[in-house]
Amino acid sequence: MKKILINFAHPAKGRSNINSQLRAAVENLDGVTINDLYANYPDFLIDVAREQTLCESHDVIIFQHPFYWYSTPAIVKEWLDLVLEHGWAYGKTGTALKGKWFFQAITAGGDATTYHAQGANQFTLGELTSPMRATAHLCLMDWLPPFAVMGVHRGLPLAQVTNHAEDYRRVVMAIRDDLFNKDKAQQNEFLNSHLDETILRP
Amino acid sequence: MEYFLLQLFIFLAASAIAVPVAKRLGLGSVLGYLIAGMIIGPFGISLIGDVEEVMHLTEFGVVMMLFLVGLELRPSMLWQMRTPILGMGGMQVVLSSIVMAAIALWALPWQQALAVGLILSLSSTAIVLQTLKEKALMNTAPGRSVFSVLLFQDLAVIPMLAFMPLLATLALGEGDHHGSVLFDINTLPAYLQVIATVLAVVSILVLGRYGSRPIFRAIAATGVREIFVAAALALVVGISLLMNVVGLSPALGTFLAGVVLADSEYRHELESDIEPFKGLLLGVFFISIGASLNFTLIGDNLALIAGLTAGLIVIKWLILIVVGKLFKVVKKDRALFAVALAQGGEFAFVLFQFAKVNGVLGADTVEPLISAVAISMFLTPLMFMAYEKRAISKDETQINAREADIISHSGHEVILAGFGRLGTDLGRFLISAGVKPVIIDHDATNVDVLRKLGYEVYYGDITRLDLLEAAGAKEAKLLVITIGDITKSTMLIELVKKHYPHLKIVVNAHDRHACFKLMELNIDHIRRETFGSALALGQDALQQLGVDPYEAYRLARIFRKKDGEMMPELYQWHCEEEHYISHYQQKHAELETLMTRDLLADNDELDKAWTAKNPAL
Numbered sequence: 001m002k003k004i005l006i007n008f009a010h011p012a013k014g015r016s017n018i019n020s021q022l023r024a025a026v027e028n029l030d031g032v033t034i035n036d037l038y039a040n041y042p043d044f045l046i047d048v049a050r051e052q053t054l055c056e057s058h059d060v061i062i063f064q065h066p067f068y069w070y071s072t073p074a075i076v077k078e079w080l081d082l083v084l085e086h087g088w089a090y091g092k093t094g095t096a097l098k099g100k101w102f103f104q105a106i107t108a109g110g111d112a113t114t115y116h117a118q119g120a121n122q123f124t125l126g127e128l129t130s131p132m133r134a135t136a137h138l139c140l141m142d143w144l145p146p147f148a149v150m151g152v153h154r155g156l157p158l159a160q161v162t163n164h165a166e167d168y169r170r171v172v173m174a175i176r177d178d179l180f181n182k183d184k185a186q187q188n189e190f191l192n193s194h195l196d197e198t199i200l201r202p
Numbered sequence: 203m204e205y206f207l208l209q210l211f212i213f214l215a216a217s218a219i220a221v222p223v224a225k226r227l228g229l230g231s232v233l234g235y236l237i238a239g240m241i242i243g244p245f246g247i248s249l250i251g252d253v254e255e256v257m258h259l260t261e262f263g264v265v266m267m268l269f270l271v272g273l274e275l276r277p278s279m280l281w282q283m284r285t286p287i288l289g290m291g292g293m294q295v296v297l298s299s300i301v302m303a304a305i306a307l308w309a310l311p312w313q314q315a316l317a318v319g320l321i322l323s324l325s326s327t328a329i330v331l332q333t334l335k336e337k338a339l340m341n342t343a344p345g346r347s348v349f350s351v352l353l354f355q356d357l358a359v360i361p362m363l364a365f366m367p368l369l370a371t372l373a374l375g376e377g378d379h380h381g382s383v384l385f386d387i388n389t390l391p392a393y394l395q396v397i398a399t400v401l402a403v404v405s406i407l408v409l410g411r412y413g414s415r416p417i418f419r420a421i422a423a424t425g426v427r428e429i430f431v432a433a434a435l436a437l438v439v440g441i442s443l444l445m446n447v448v449g450l451s452p453a454l455g456t457f458l459a460g461v462v463l464a465d466s467e468y469r470h471e472l473e474s475d476i477e478p479f480k481g482l483l484l485g486v487f488f489i490s491i492g493a494s495l496n497f498t499l500i501g502d503n504l505a506l507i508a509g510l511t512a513g514l515i516v517i518k519w520l521i522l523i524v525v526g527k528l529f530k531v532v533k534k535d536r537a538l539f540a541v542a543l544a545q546g547g548e549f550a551f552v553l554f555q556f557a558k559v560n561g562v563l564g565a566d567t568v569e570p571l572i573s574a575v576a577i578s579m580f581l582t583p584l585m586f587m588a589y590e591k592r593a594i595s596k597d598e599t600q601i602n603a604r605e606a607d608i609i610s611h612s613g614h615e616v617i618l619a620g621f622g623r624l625g626t627d628l629g630r631f632l633i634s635a636g637v638k639p640v641i642i643d644h645d646a647t648n649v650d651v652l653r654k655l656g657y658e659v660y661y662g663d664i665t666r667l668d669l670l671e672a673a674g675a676k677e678a679k680l681l682v683i684t685i686g687d688i689t690k691s692t693m694l695i696e697l698v699k700k701h702y703p704h705l706k707i708v709v710n711a712h713d714r715h716a717c718f719k720l721m722e723l724n725i726d727h728i729r730r731e732t733f734g735s736a737l738a739l740g741q742d743a744l745q746q747l748g749v750d751p752y753e754a755y756r757l758a759r760i761f762r763k764k765d766g767e768m769m770p771e772l773y774q775w776h777c778e779e780e781h782y783i784s785h786y787q788q789k790h791a792e793l794e795t796l797m798t799r800d801l802l803a804d805n806d807e808l809d810k811a812w813t814a815k816n817p818a819l
Contacts, residue, residue: 013750042755
């Protein structure tokens with residue numbers, strides 16, 4: 001059984017729909033801690049010691065956030081800058097995060113076809129999230145592809161949103177219960193693309 | 203009574219005329235006083251009566267001056283200066299006495315020669331310190347050397363007074379015994395005299411250290427300023443009396459009291475209370491020195507007195523150069539060191555008088571020497587001027603070679619006015635950020651508690667110019683005002699803008715109205731003291747109502763920003779309305795405007811951010 005930390009970042013939660021539903025789907029699960037960054041640090045004064053302790057006491061670290069400008073909301077960058085200290089997260093003695101699983105759960109405006117060399121966004125989501133992947137690598141974490149909900153600009157039908165929320169819940173629970181095929185998932189573009197193959201039956 | 207008032211008027215008027223004129227001519231105030239004295243004295247237009255009496259009375263100015271000097275010298279600093287005081291001072295006094303006594307041996311028996319040598323070795327604390335202060339040289343390296351020597355001389359007066367009667371060779375005049383009116387210590391057996399003397403000094407130290415604080419606190423708590431002044435004066439006068447009784451120098455006693463009180467939070471207050479009295483008394487003292495110059499005598503013995511004066515200055519100057527060299531005073535400072543101390547001092551008047559009375563020296567010896575000493579004192583400010591002229595022309599040729607003076611004054615950059623509810627947290631914050639302010643508050647209890655907690659807090663009314671000066675307004679960069687009373691704040695700001703235009707100002711305003719008052723003074727950094735807390739509480743309230751913390755935070759920020767943007771507009775409105783509606787009505791109308799605005803306020807700034815076009819993300 002793995003303990004899961006979800007670092008949640010949304011600067012305008014009251015106006016978010018999909019992220020709220022995704023969050024609601026995993027909110028009360030055993031072994032899952034939701035760490036709402038904007039709520040905890042409205043003035044951006046991040047408590048580094050607390051954040052490091054949180055990371056140390058979990059096995060999986062998820063960053064859940066809207067995909068703003070091909071990146072994260074501002075506080076996530078602040079979090080990375082402050083919390084991932086040399087000697088703790090990386091460097092010779094920096095092994096605090098070694099072997100922990102890491103992935104992003106993101107909601108993106110354009111749909112999958114626009115994230116393509118010929119699409120409006122020119123690059124794939126995998127390419128655009130590579131800085132996070134490199135970060136995970138430097139911190140000796142096991143990187144997994146992003147859990148992505150795309151095309152939200154057009155507005156998704158309620159049924160689809162519910163499906164995504166249910167998928168998110170299934171992935172999180174499977175990882176928690178050691179029923180997730182990490183190696184297989186790492187081959188996929190998205191964490192939520194072939195769930196029936198990556199989630200094992202007990 | 204009328205006679206007294208007339209005399210007082212003449213002295214005051216003479217200084218009021220002479221000092222500004224002398225300053226305008228670049229002569230310094232001391233010379234101004236001396237010239238005024240010469241003009242109104244018995245040998246000038248003869249406007250004043252008993253000069254000697256006046257001189258005795260105003261010698262007290264010297265006592266006060268040493269008290270003030272003591273206040274600025276913490277015991278630790280005094281301890282640090284022990285080498286220059288004992289070494290330099292001791293050597294100057296001993297060498298000068300021996301050399302001058304040796305010269306005097308030509309004309310006088312050895313006892314008289316020794317007495318003359320001892321008396322002439324002293325310099326003028328009053329003139330030199332006053333001049334050094336005026337020229338801002340007190341905290342420079344040569345200034346401190348000079349001070350050390352002066353301090354030793356003041357100490358040396360005591361054994362001289364004790365020693366002098368042993369040199370008596372002449373028949374005593376009429377038994378004019380110079381004892382205390384209160385109590386004559388000489389009636390006690392010798393060992394009791396010593397005990398009484400030691401007890402007196404110890405009582406000053408103990409009282410200053412432990413007794414003064416509760417007393418001053420109780421007095422300060424009354425809030426009546428004159429009483430504090432009265433207490434300060436009583437302290438100085440009382441110590442002088444005590445010293446007189448046990449036969450010690452009052453100047454030394456008050457100096458000690460000053461040193462003991464240098465660590466006290468009431469230091470600045472005492473300083474600014476005593477300062478004007480000292481200034482006045484010293485001024486009158488200088489006038490009486492000027493007036494006592496006996497021109498008839500000088501005219502009759504011109505060659506003798508000129509020779510004595512020149513000899514006195516030259517010998518002292520040479521010995522000072524030697525002492526300076528031995529104690530490694532930097533070469534360029536040595537000239538100042540020697541110029542400053544190469545004169546006779548006011549203690550010479552006292553000691554010559556004492557020697558005459560005790561049958562050590564005859565009147566015919568004393569008279570020309572007193573004149574020589576007075577003239578040498580008169581020449582001191584002129585010598586300072588000559589020195590400065592030379593030093594400046596030298597500086598111009600070797601600007602680069604000049605080293606910076608060592609300023610011992612630990613420069614505080616910030617003065618914090620008011621250490622109440624607001625000032626406390628502000629002060630704590632500044633200190634935590636490594637900024638150490640000089641804190642001034644007028645609540646004695648407050649001051650006491652805070653000092654116990656280790657803050658550097660002083661008691662006093664910051665709207666007084668002298669206190670601002672004492673707090674170092676000249677060197678400070680910033681004044682932080684946390685006084686609730688807007689009348690006081692505006693008074694303080696006007697004072698500062700006039701006298702210390704370089705000081706930056708940040709100030710709190712009790713309410714919006716006070717804010718307008720401050721805006722009238724063109725102050726840029728004004729904070730309404732309850733505004734921050736109001737918003738913080740509002741933010742808490744919103745959170746408790748379930749508003750997302752980050753949104754509550756941003757709402758508060760947006761509100762603060764909009765309120766700030768609104769202020770100039772409201773100020774305009776306030777200025778226009780001010781003339782024809784009452785204060786109360788105005789507040790009411792203002793409140794109405796504010797509340798209506800807030801009702802209509804749209805927080806589009808919050809809406810626009812992040813999600814305006816992406817409602818679902």
